[in-house]
Amino acid sequence: MSDWRISEEQLLELNVFLQRVDDVEIHNCLTRTAQETKLFPIMPYLMMCFFDAYYRFPTLIREAAAVVSPEEMGHRAREATCNLSKLTAWGTLNFYLNGRTTLLKMGLLRPQDNLEDLWFMCDWWRRFSSAYHRNGGHTWTLDAWDIAQEHDERTLQVLEADAFEADEALRAAAARFVATGTQYSFLVHCESRVGLSSSGPYRLSDRHLLHTRDFMNLSECDFSWLDGVAADVTYNNLTLSIVTEDVAIEITDWGTAYAFPEAYQDRIVGVGLYTSDFLTDRYVPVGMGSRAELTRTLEELTAQLLDATRRLYRRFAEMSFDQLLEAGIYTYFQAAADISHMAGTYRQQDWEMIDVRGRRFWPIFNEEYALDAYVDHFVAMRGEQAAQNDYYLHPVSYGVWRRSGRQGPLPQPGRNANFVPAHVLIDHDYPLRALPNGRADFSGTSSLPPKTGGYTFACGRLTEDELNERARAFRSPLLEAPWRYIDEQWVKWNYEDPEVNALYRYAQEHSRLLKGRGSALVRKDIDAIRRAAGERPWSEVTVASRVGGGGAAARADTDARARADASANANADAGARADADARANADARADAGANADADGVVADGG
């Protein structure tokens, strides 16, 4: 039994932190709009996952943290694509806190209840996130004006050097892969975006940005509904590096990349592709032998995802309400599963089970009330625990009121942070943990078919036992001294240090152009290396000078073919009709686009 007690210093720190979490959540929830879809009971599963997260996350994460520290997990997550990135890492804390808020508003919890759990969850996230974001220094993208820069220079140099300049075929293949992968990911994750992430943007020149798009859980993995239907999807995680010209990129705390102009695809000038997971410590190139191979690989992967999309759609369409609800809950709940994965403490049954404490609420959180409750709790901040007093405005809603010209009445004084009252320092009258006996207190069931397939990694497909075994045996010099403590600030002044050089050479081991180049590289060296390989530095690559040409008409024609391909995948007749349709629309777009492009060329020429 724990004898933990909160100190005044901790309590004050905790409450300030809770308010910052609230600010970030409310800011993001202002634009959260996909509350309903015909396929999934989104709002019920969203609200219900909060309860399971509240009751069981502390136990599951505590068990893993005893094996791997939050700092080590943060460093591992930065080195590879995994589920602990933006939205999902945020969800690990936020779903828990939302469960706490909801229980508070229902009158089933005091703010001070299960205080050791609350402190542990916040502390774990802060430690993890500080390590993950150690280069950028912003734990929230909101604090960085919606940019999300995490990668180390050694990783970015490889991405910059190795990306292939996109001819029209590669540009189209990359755009089609992003579209298809995004759509498939929404379906895999029951309409949520937890399988998508992004990083960047990173500056390459006065006009060029690099950003990455991560696609996770594409193949057979933790989700039992992917058994069989995703068996032919080769990679579970893929990361696309994208170089754009004259595009602004922003990335939110939910990991979504937004481009300006919105139709940015024509401005993709460079592409690279990688896979990785929590059993790798670097990005492994995929199809990066040549531009043609990369184009072909992206097309093949897109075809795999299109096929899996159709098969998965039919599987979901046959599920019952309760099964769809559970699938949605698991999708969000498993946001934290990589913590157990990395520690080698993963048990499928822990993550595919609805706890009795959460399941009791299912009848109450029907489709309509779940939506109303979500809006009241996390957008409008109404109800009984909406704020501590009647004076304090919420910084986000008041900010919107001011920014919109002070129109209409002032916003209500809502809050969502639910501070821990200082009075607890007097008598420490609070329970410490929601489940005092840890896993022994788990009690629940599942109505989904049990998982039968494997778990897909860069190293192949593994069983649950093999997964845990490999996770426990996982070692990387990147995570051990001295390399673990060689960060950007150290490299800047010590790049000639043999240890720094060895670290860079390790990062460059799979690079097609930087292998063995070491730590002294700066951009002009990368430019020279690319030029020596017959490839242009990014500062010289423009849309107008795309390899192999490719004006607006050519791009529109490629897009039309891409959309026709999607139709052809449905059936030949449908494909033929869509082909004609796409061509007709593409012609119209090409005509207008040619004018726009002409303007663009003039501007470029100037």
Next chain:
Amino acid sequence: MKHPLARPKWALPESSLLSTITREELSARIGRNVDALAGDWTGAVNERALEILGPEDAAAVARAVFLRFTESEGRKLFAGCDVAAVEFPHLYVLRSAHQDEASATRSFPDGVLGDADNAFQCPADVTGTVLVVRGVADVDRLMAEGVPAGTIGVVHDAGGTMTAPILPEFAAVLCLAGTVRSHLAIISREFGVPCLMDVQLARPLVDGDHITIQCTAKAQNVDAYFGDEFEPRALITPAAGDAGGAAGAA
């Protein structure tokens, strides 16, 4: 035992009747159960959680809420997903079915059917034929038969999954809900399928309507959600030479 959360000093009213009724029924049930317990809250909150509110209590609360709600509102609960209405017809009516009846409340100038937020600016407007996609069964059929050429899909869902297998086949998509940051808008942008969100109409669009949508309008400004100015909305008009589409002909 005294319920420590029974009487807050002050509170904001909930934003819906359903939320208020649910809170009242929950408070009453939890209050009764807590009153009947011995000991203190600290010892009971976890150890006796299912005595404070057990599955049977929750089911009773749900029944009481439903009765009060239907008596007051004169309707069943709204469902977003098809399967809820199919499996629990005594509880739910699809929100989209209700919206069909309640839509078309705005007036527009002559020659304009409606307006919407543009998800991304296209080089040309799109003219096509309306096909209203109401649910999973429609998508299943279109997966088998293919989407006819030149179809402008009209959907209620701002989500990206309902139309997942067929989205790229549409000439354009009109969504009756959502914002330009909704999942459907995100996916449409990636596919380059013209997409208008938050469509408001003078009359419901019906299958066969021949319309033009102004995809050349500026994309809606996402910062408008945080207080900045909105861009002018894209217009939806009858296609040139069309006297009012299928609905007009009818």
